[in-house]
Amino acid sequence: MKVGVTGGIGSGKTTVCRIFESLGIPVYYADVRAKDLVLEEPLLKTGYIKLFGKNVFSNNGRLNRQLVAGNIFNDRMLLKEVNKLVHPFVRRDFEKWCQKQTAPYVIEEAAVLIESEGYKFVDNVVLVTAPDEIRIERVMTRDQHSREKVMERINNQWKQEKLREFSDFEVRADDVQLVIPQVLEIHKELLK
Ligand code: ATP
Numbered sequence: 001m002k003v004g005v006t007g008g009i010g011s012g013k014t015t016v017c018r019i020f021e022s023l024g025i026p027v028y029y030a031d032v033r034a035k036d037l038v039l040e041e042p043l044l045k046t047g048y049i050k051l052f053g054k055n056v057f058s059n060n061g062r063l064n065r066q067l068v069a070g071n072i073f074n075d076r077m078l079l080k081e082v083n084k085l086v087h088p089f090v091r092r093d094f095e096k097w098c099q100k101q102t103a104p105y106v107i108e109e110a111a112v113l114i115e116s117e118g119y120k121f122v123d124n125v126v127l128v129t130a131p132d133e134i135r136i137e138r139v140m141t142r143d144q145h146s147r148e149k150v151m152e153r154i155n156n157q158w159k160q161e162k163l164r165e166f167s168d169f170e171v172r173a174d175d176v177q178l179v180i181p182q183v184l185e186i187h188k189e190l191l192k
Contacts, residue, residue, distance in 0.1 A: 001105035002098065002121065003190060006113035007128030008157045009150070010135035010142070012173030016128050017109045019183045026101050030090050030110035030118075037089050038063050047085040051078065073152060087116045094121075105190055114166045115158055126186060127167035129160045130174045 005020070005027075007013040017027045038044050039061065048056050048063070052071060056064055072079040094108055110118055119125050130138075132154060139150045164170065169189070171182045 001123050001190070003105055003107050004113045004119055004122040004125045005107050005109045005128065006111065006119075006125065006163065006167075007130075007173075008135065008160060008163075009111065009153050010139040011128045011130050011160075012138075012171075012179070013109055013111070013128040016126070016171050016173060016179060016183060017107060019180055020107055020187065023183075023187055024103060025105065025107055025187070026103050027107040027109055028094050028097050030094065030108055030113075033093060034086050034090050035063065035065075037086070037093060041089055044086065044089050048082075051081055051085070073156060076156065079156065083112060083116050087118065091118070091121060111157070114163050119166050124169065124190065125167045126169045126171060127160070127163050128171045128173050129164075130172070134174055 005013050005017055007016075014029075017029070021027050038048060045057070048068075052068060056067055058064055068082070072082055090110075098106055105123075108118070108122060110116070113119050113122075113125065135154065136147060136150045139145060139153075140147060143150075169186045171179060171186070173179050
């Protein structure tokens with residue numbers, strides 16, 4: 001069984017996934033893996049060069065993530081193009097990874113699971129939410145970004161209300177409710 005965990009920037013999805021991991025559930029971190037795949041897959045590399053130009057890779061072969069982020073956050077169409085390019089590779093890699101797992105279920109953590117239609121390839125979706133103000137504060141502290149920059153990123157993603165329509169479970173990772181009991185409850189349901 002495949003379970004997707006998603007949520008907007010700073011919602012707390014990685015923190016929630018760490019709790020699932022501590023329960024013995026394997027987690028595939030799609031966004032982290034995507035960064036490695038760009039270096040491993042020649043076709044993906046060519047696609048990036050087409051979209052961003054030669055300078056997207058430095059002389060030592062590393063991806064210039066600042067250049068990518070700087071471009072896509074001001075250009076929704078480009079963001080869409082990058083997602084369209086990367087997702088088939090991630091999907092294939094995730095399926096390969098799944099074959100090796102033996103746990104009762106596995107998790108795919110992805111920020112754009114719904115937007116990329118990746119939710120169609122999993123059996124259940126867990127949405128992690130927190131009020132926008134808390135998310136802004138968290139990301140400002142974690143990444144040393146300005147309020148404006150964080151808000152810009154939040155505004156470029158789908159609203160939590162819209163993501164909720166595609167979700168089976170929700171973890172409220174705010175400053176009020178305890179996260180661990182919510183995860184335990186979902187884990188129990190998923191094992192059923
Ligand atoms: P991103 O999409 O930006 O990677 P994310 O949804 O994976 O974000 P996390 O990295 O899990 O979010 O959390 C963002 C920050 O908020 C981290 O610094 C984390 O320690 C903190 N955080 C997460 N959940 C909570 C919580 N329930 N209470 C307080 N702080 C939290």
